[in-house]
Amino acid sequence: MATGNNSESMRVVMAYHERSKHHLNRYAAGPEALDWDAQPNPFREFTGSPRRILPLLTEETAVPFAALSAVRSQPFTLQAVAQFLELALGLAAWKEYGPDRWALRCNPSSGNLHPTEAYLLAFGVPDLEDGLYHYLSRDHLLEQRWSPDAEQHGSGVYVGLTSVAWREAWKYGERALRYCQLDIGHALGALRYAAGTLGWHLRLRGDVDDTRLRSLLGLDRSGDFAHAEGEDAELLLEILPADTMSSAIASPAALPGQWWGQANRLDAHPLYQWPVIAETNSASRMPLLTPDPLPPDPWPARKKSGHTAASTLIRRRRSAQRFDPETVMAADDFFTLLDALLPRSDLPWDIWPFTPRIHPILFVHRVSGLSSGLYALPRTAEGEPVLRMALHPDFSWEAVATAPTHLPLRRLYSGDVRSIARTLSCHQAIAADSCFAVAFLAEYADSLKCGAWHYRLLYQEAGLLGQILYLEAESLGLNGTGIGCFFDDAVQEILGIKDNRLQSLYHFTVGHALTDTRISTLPPYAHRELNIHTGETS
Structure with missing residues (x-):
């Protein structure tokens, strides 16, 4: 990990975190009203860029979700790249209710607003001209930028991720930067699982800093964004065959060539400005990074079962809107979900080359054989003493006798915590009607001392944990949903946290979703097939 400390950058980031907190008596600064008819365009496109329509999956992949780690590596072909992008970032369905119609994607997003954009940098892929492409998920096609x-x-094949902060700020105001980073974590998980269906690895290219990535992706070409919202550079990932964990290829650099395309404007009439987001983005820009030295897996290999095709499970994932308050979850399923959150060298954790800094606090409501109450899951050996020192001194820290011996699950408090979970999560019923809810606590202050960019990493790690819960819950016939709205300091107070050593960054909840039958579900790309047959373009 890169080291160094810029005290001014850290001050800016910590000040942003404090001012973007929700409180029991007031919310973080945001728009006073929303005009849903004026919602920003959820799809970026580049007018004038040559377009390459990608083939769609015509049948489900043969590989089960439980066997993703054992898939034989596939060659880089246009068909394989198309499958990777479709299952990671493509549309999963359209929803329709009365006159309203909206898209769902394979990668989850806060408020379904999707600030994350993806770029493909490809060299030597048969039937695809070398260059940089923007992925337009709406039509599953590539727009050539360079x-x-x-x-x-x-x-070499690379994926660059960027964020359009305005997509989130339009609805959530100053808190939007948090959600952009959570969505980068969601996308990391989605990309890693999709790569697994092809036997590919993904590796973070830490040798590309923010300035270089902006140049590589054309984000610094101000003329191409003259009348459009800009994008913030996030991360560059390299795709590697399954039998390769390191690349002999030098880090990609901006090269002479031809550029195409003008970015579309997403919101023609923005009503608010949130300058603190740009200020904090600037203060937390990513430097060159060196992965942390990670010890051997401290946990036994996971035992996975099930025959559901990975592509089926990925595309049916939904963010639950409402839970059945009577569903009781099997204890074995609960332990299976928690085991999936423990960091290992296996998929999907091999995409995250940093020491884990996020620890789940669990509000358990209805798990068979387990008493209701508050639990902790320290994800590292060093994390448990950090939690013990910072949390309420009266917590019991009992080992859970029925849990697998390697699972570091600790009972802190026994009792009904449904109303507490609901209140802390901005009074949302989903936090209480689920089988359990989670508050992801970050080792906050010590992480930021190593550099302000750790603020991004903490949220990205939390988002990655959320994506794991989404898909693992689906594999067990359950459902999840992320919760970005919670009362920050009230969470800390309930847990006995008196300083900023720990901060809650993300909430999540798992249970059995209730479906609203009034909402129709439509295929994701029927419109594209119609347009192709009629000769129209979207």
Whole structure:
């Protein structure tokens, strides 16, 4: 991990975190009203860019979700790249209710607003011209942004992630930066699982800092964004075959070539400005990163079962809107979900080359054989003493006798915590009607001392944990939903936290979702097939 400390940057980031907190008596600064008819366009596109329509999956993948770690590596082909993008970031369905119609994607997003954009940098992929492409999920196609002047030698495939903060700020105001980073974590998980269906690894290219990534993705081309909302550079990932964990290819650099495309404007009439978001983005920009030295897996390998195709499970994932308050979850399923959150060298944790800093606090409501109450799951050996020192001194820290011996699950308090969970999560019923809810606590102050960019990493790790819960819950016939709205300091007070060593960054809840039958579900790409047959473009 890169080290160093910029005290001014850290001050800016910590000040942002404090001012973007929700409180029991007031919420963080946000718009006073929303005009849903004026919602920003959820799809970025580049007018004038050559377009390459990608093939769609015509049948489910043969690989079960439980066997993703054992898939034989597939070659880089246009079909394989298309499958990867469709299952990671493509549309899962359209929803329709009366005159309203909206898209759902494979990667979850706060408020379904999708600030995350993806770019493909490809060299040596058959039937795909070398260059940089923007992925337009609405139509499952690539928009070519750049092609090199000279022929490139060798092959390499990369994915760049960016954020359009305004998509979140339009609804959530100053808190939007938090949600953008959670969504980067969601996308990391979605990309890693999708890569697993092809036997590919993903590796974070820490040798590309913010400035270089902006240049590589064309984000610094101000003329291309002259009348459009800008994008913030986030991360660059390299796709590697399953039998390769490191690349001999030098880090990609901006090269001479031809650029195409003008970014579309997403919101023609923005009513608010939130300058603190840009200020905090600037203060937390990513430097060159060196992965942390990680010890061998401290946990035994996971035992997975099930025959559901990975593509089926990925595409049916939904964020639950309402839970059945009577469903009781099996204890074995509960332990299976928690075991999936423990960091290992296996998929999907091999995408995260940093020491884990997030620890779940669980509000258990209805798990068979387990008393209701408050529980902790320290995800590292070093994390447990940090939690013990910072949390309420009266917590019991009992080991859960029925849990697997390797699972570091600790009971803190026994009792009905449904009303507490609901109140803390902005009075939302989903936090109480589920089988259990989670508050993801971050080792906050010590992490930021190592650099202000750790603020992004903490949220991204929390988002990755959320994506794991989403898919693992689906594999057990359950459902999850992320909760970004919670009363920050009230969470800390309930848990006995008196300083900023720990901060709650994300809430999540798991149970049995109730479906609103008034809402119709439509296929994701029927419109594209119609447009292709009629010769129209979307």
